Amino acid sequence: MSPNILGWQLPSLPKSRGKRVLVFAGFVLVLVVLSRCAFRGAPTAAATSEEIRVLIAAPENSIRIRAQDLRCPRIGDLGLVHAIEVRTQAKGLLVIPLREERQSDAMSEPAFVLDDGNVDITWLGPATWTTGAASNANSSRQHFGRLTVHAADDGSLRCVLHAPLELYVTGVIAAEMGTSFPPAALAAQAIAARGFALTARARRKDSQDFDVFDDERDQVYRGVDAAPSLIEAVRATTDLVLAYDGTLLRSYYASTCGGRTRDGYAFFRDVPREPFRGVVCEACSDSPLYRWSRKIERGAFTQLGCGRSGSLSFELFADDDRGDLEKVRITGPHGAVIAPASSLSRLRPLPSRWIDSIRDRGDDVEVRGRGFGHGVGLCQYGARGYARAGWSCTAILQHYFPGASITHLRDL
Ligand SMILES: [Zn+2]
Numbered sequence: 510m511s512p513n514i515l516g517w518q519l520p521s522l523p524k525s526r527g528k529r530v531l532v533f534a535g536f537v538l539v540l541v542v543l544s545r546c547a548f549r550g551a552p553t554a555a556a557t558s559e560e561i562r563v564l565i566a567a568p569e570n571s572i573r574i575r576a577q578d579l580r581c582p583r584i585g586d587l588g589l590v591h592a593i594e595v596r597t598q599a600k601g602l603l604v605i606p607l608r609e610e611r612q613s614d615a616m617s618e619p620a621f622v623l624d625d626g627n628v629d630i631t632w633l634g635p636a637t638w639t640t641g642a643a644s645n646a647n648s649s650r651q652h653f654g655r656l657t658v659h660a661a662d663d664g665s666l667r668c669v670l671h672a673p674l675e676l677y678v679t680g681v682i683a684a685e686m687g688t689s690f691p692p693a694a695l696a697a698q699a700i701a702a703r704g705f706a707l708t709a710r711a712r713r714k715d716s717q718d719f720d721v722f723d724d725e726r727d728q729v730y731r732g733v734d735a736a737p738s739l740i741e742a743v744r745a746t747t748d749l750v751l752a753y754d755g756t757l758l759r760s761y762y763a764s765t766c767g768g769r770t771r772d773g774y775a776f777f778r779d780v781p782r783e784p785f786r787g788v789v790c791e792a793c794s795d796s797p798l799y800r801w802s803r804k805i806e807r808g809a810f811t812q813l814g815c816g817r818s819g820s821l822s823f824e825l826f827a828d829d830d831r832g833d834l835e836k837v838r839i840t841g842p843h844g845a846v847i848a849p850a851s852s853l854s855r856l857r858p859l860p861s862r863w864i865d866s867i868r869d870r871g872d873d874v875e876v877r878g879r880g881f882g883h884g885v886g887l888c889q890y891g892a893r894g895y896a897r898a899g900w901s902c903t904a905i906l907q908h909y910f911p912g913a914s915i916t917h918l919r920d921l
Contacts, residue, residue, distance in 0.1 A: 559674035559748075559918070560654070561706050563730055564719035568666045569641025571596040573607075574656065576636035581606075583628055584621045593630060597660045601626035626660030635733070641666075650680075650732025659718075669719045676733045678703050678743050683734035685762075686889055691896035694889070695742035697905045700915060701887050702728055704750035704760040707918075711757070751906060752916035753784045760910065761785070762887035765796035767863050767880025770909060775829045776885055784910040785885060787831055792894025798860050798881035799890075804873040809856045816843035821874065823867035831884070833862040886910065 573594040581593065581604060592607040601624040635651035654672040661667045681702040682688075682695055690698070709727050710720035721727040751758040759780055761773060773785025793799055811817055819842035828835030834850040850862055853876070860881040867876050887909045895905050903915060 559707075560671050561674050561677050561710060562718070562720040563670040563672055563677065563723050564721070565640075565668040565670055566722065566724050567640065568668045570665055571641045572638055572658065572666060572668060573640075574630060574632070574636055574638045576632035576634060578633040579606075579636075580631045581621075581628055582631070583623065595628060595630070595658045595666065597626075597664050597666055598622070600624050602628055602658065602660050604628055628658050629655060630658065631655040637732075640668075651735075652732055657718075667718075674703065674706070675743050675747055677706065677730060679735070679739045680730045680733050681706070681728050682739050682742060683736065684729035684731050688734065688736040688738050690738075690889075690893045692738065692741060692745075693896035693900060693902045693905060694892035695738055696746050696902035697887060697892050697896075698762070698889065699742045699746045700749050700751060700902070700906060701760040701762045703746070703748075704758055705762070707750060708757055708759040746902070748918045749915050750918060750921070751784075751910055751913045752921060753781055753910070753913045755921070757921055758784060758910065758913055760887065761883070761885040762889060763880075763882030763884055764888075765793045765798050765861075765881040765890045766790045766884045766888035767793070767799060767861065767878075769831055769884075770886065770888055771831055771833060771863075771884035772829050773885040776833075776883060780885075784913040786911060787829075787884075788908060788911065790888045790891040790909075792892075792898065793880075793888050793890035795894065796881065796890035800877070800879055801860050801881075802875055802877045803857055803859055804870075804875055805853075805857045807869065807872055807874055810839065810874065812856065813839065813848045813852055814846040815839055815841050819843070821869045823869075823874075825864060825867065831863060832865070833884070834864040837867065 571594060573592055575592045579590050579593050584604060590606040590608055594605040594607060596603045596605070600622060602622070604621040604623060606620075632655070635653060636656075637649060637651060652670055652672065653676050654670055657669045657671065659667040659669075678699050682698050685702065686695065686698045688695075705728055706721050713720055721730070723730045751760045761777070761780070768791075769789050770787045772787045773780045774782045777785075807821075808817065810821060815821060821839055821841045824838040824840070825834055826836045826838070827833055834853070836847055836849045837853060839846050839848060850864075853859065853867075857876075859876060859878060861878055861884060863879045863884065865877045865879065867874060887906070891909070892905050895908070896902075900908075906913065906915060
């Protein structure tokens, strides 16, 4: 493992796997203890006590949580329970402590009814859970922190995980980039994901009971991932974010820019211009979606007001210098229609809005384009390419966010 993935001199991890596991265990323990101290209101100076509130998508009307030392402070000492099931019911919540993993409802401990529909669940170490969807594929993923469960008005459960920030970041890197990218790319992703989460938290803190969605509405989190490459990326960048002009930067990122990142201000409007001006990217050409083509059935274009017969021609209108499609004029025997780019994507989802050409091929219309995702900020495949070429994490981030600097949270 490179000792300088940031481009700075950093102490490296021990090489042996056994030592790595110990380092990870210590890393987790420190974060969990700090997180718990923060929960209890104890003063904490260390920035690693940062917590992020993650809204867990689609728990439906029940969740079963398994962990060591499970506790529900509101309903007293639960003893040696191995799992807790929480369900909605007509009056609030039903909390069922389970002493055996396979225990049936009939054999369960007395259940507790919480009429106000709110409960906090804590545990020590990792927890796993399954939700109302019994086939939940993520039941083996581990979570740290505590969970607040609330019965929503529509009868569903609303679950918010209060997770230690740095452990949450390992999960985001795993879901958004994977474990196999080079260390400098993973470190860049860690810094981007951390900053993105913290700007989301700042936006919602006065209006919502959560900071981030656990899916593409913010960034994907499916549980902590303890892969050594991810732990190293987070350890090497703990508490580091991107800042511009002394302010935390909303560090957008996307899979593949296609050769040039998009002007972020033109797309999101909520970012400063300089660090989000589009830049040339010469490192993402080995992404599977660097260039792409998609076929849309000719008949589908009747949904846009085109006639069913005759050949169509397409004139593209871009909304920025890069060539991202704003709208298209479609001309056929029955006249011309103007369709916004979003309506084209509704006929068939397209990897990006950077469209080179649209051509009528008879039975199909072929769309050719570049890149995958919105193209703003860090290009993930580009980060991989530059890291393979020897760039440091710092060099990668300074390329994609011109003028921004890597900053410790305590300095903001
Ligand atoms: Zn790129």
